Amino acid sequence: MNVTWGDVSVSTEGEGEESAEAATLVWRGLLFATILASLLIAGCAVGPDFKKPAAPGVSDYAAHPPATTTSTANVAGGEAQRFARGADIPADWWTLFHSSALNALIEQSLSSNPDLEAAQAALSVARENVLAGRGAYYPGVAAGVSASRQQDPPGALAPVPSNNAFLYNLFTPQVSVSYVPDVFGLNRRTVESLKAQEQAVRFQTIATQVTLTANVVVAAIQQASLQAQVDATRRMIDINTRMLGVLRYQLAKGYAGRLDVAAQESQLAQVAATLPPLLKQLTQQHDLLAVLAGQFPGQLPDGKFELSSLQLPQDLPLSLPSVLVAQRPDVRQAEANMHAASAQVGVAMANRLPNISLTANAGNTALAIGQLFKAGTGFWNLGADVAAPIFQGGTLLHQERAAQAAYVQAAAQYRSTVLTAFQNVADTLAALEQDAEGLKAAAHAADAAKVTLDLSQRQWKDGYAGYLSVLSAEQAYQQAQINLVQAQANRYADTAALYQALGGGWWHRAEPAHAAPTRNADEK
DSSP states (O other), X not given: OEEEETTEEEEOTTSOHHHHHHHHHHHHHHHHHHHHHHHHHTSOOSSOOOOOOOOOOOSOSSSSOOOOOOOOTTSTTOOOOXXXXXXXXXXXXXXXXXXXXXXXXXXXXXXXXXXXXXHHHHHHHHHHHHHHHHGGGSOEEEEEEEEEEEEOOTTOSSOSSTTOOSEEEEEEEEEEEEEOOOSSSHHHHHHHHHHHHHHHHHHHHHHHHHHHHHHHHHHHHHHHHHHHHHHHHHHHHHHHHHHHHHHHHHXXXXXXXXXXXXXXXXXXXXXXXXXXXXXXXXXXXXXXHHHHTTSOGGGSOOOOOOGGGOOOOOEEEEOOHHXXXXXXXXXXXXXXXXXXXXXXXXXXXXXXXXXXXXXEEEEEOBSSGGGTTSTTOEEEEEEEEEEOOOOOTTHHHHHHHHHHHHHHHHHHHHHHHHHHHHXXXXXXXXXXXXXXXXHHHHHHHHHHHHHHHHHHHHHHHHTSSOHHHHHHHHHHHHHHHHHHHHXXXXXXXXXXXXXXXXXXXXXXXXXXXXXXXXXXXXXX
């Protein structure tokens, strides 16, 4: 007959009734142990059962609900923005800016960014740890063969070999089965903690992805803003250089004083000093975009983003406060950390309780390999052990108290994360409102500077004003253009920040294989 334990099969052909009966007893013993273990597992696991924190009982993010923002006509990014309360967020929200170059850069970042790749690898590690932890639910089966050469003392009363030889070989193949019933839920709480840790890593991966897309959008907007500021600054340097040339000519002809020339030289130096910092920031933004896309700085093409090529999203989603905690990956990560800490309390409590172990061994032993499976060489044993900690110097007690304190810490960190999430949304909504007002003011200032420049040029052509007044008006206009560009960039960047603050629409995006389900039905 053949007796099988898991994937191990032992043949008892030719051993006689004794070996067959022994193998049958071992099999029955293992079956009984499995049934007993199943009954024991049905018991309750010690420790607290984790309960999902309730959604915050607030109806708005700020004291005053956001209203439609101010619009500015004939200015890129000057459209009014409306807030759709309770609207969903698309997974590819950045496409709402209608920039093919931006879309391509983000897709490249999502496929090549090393930080995102590392986060996905960390998620795989967490998943494998969960699968490894589940192995504690099943019996452990091991098979082994030992061969030894032994010598008994010559004065032994009963030499082992029947031929009274004190020097002999011994061959022993055997199968061992061990099982630790999860009586008090130690294994269940351990796996529960591992699952929660996996979820924490999962949401950390999602947060990395959301942050990456938002960073790419903001970096591209900032690059476009800096490029426009660099161009305007260079025009201002050219204007001041021409003004200095005029004053030096007038000084030579006796129509201007040395003080006027010195003042203009100082003005030119001050304007020129603002260009290197802008060029440095522009280069750094280019390098940042390259790294975000998973490339070396020298590998990213020198393609330039322009604010005029971006379209400002006009209908902005505004998730309900009760839904925000289900959408923000950092909040979900904090919740998973809280769950893992709760399960660790149960692990610490179970470690203080008795531990039961069931074992079974079956095999053969003989003096020669050819005699291993003959009658009379088989052996088996069944065993059950109960061990309970009695005195550990307070170690287990304080470990349980530490686990309880860690849970309190995780709960406080969860509340802090929720508050920060609401703060992010409230701050972004306020920023969008003020950005619209700031853009309107900057546009009015630019229009006024343009009118002044036109009048100055007309008076100069008609002979009623000097050329210096024209250059001064043109310089003021260029400075107004720089302020306008900065105001435009603020609107675009804070719009991207709102999508990030609301969760980034990750629940509509495909996750790596074997990912856990997205938001539960009651969270949508």
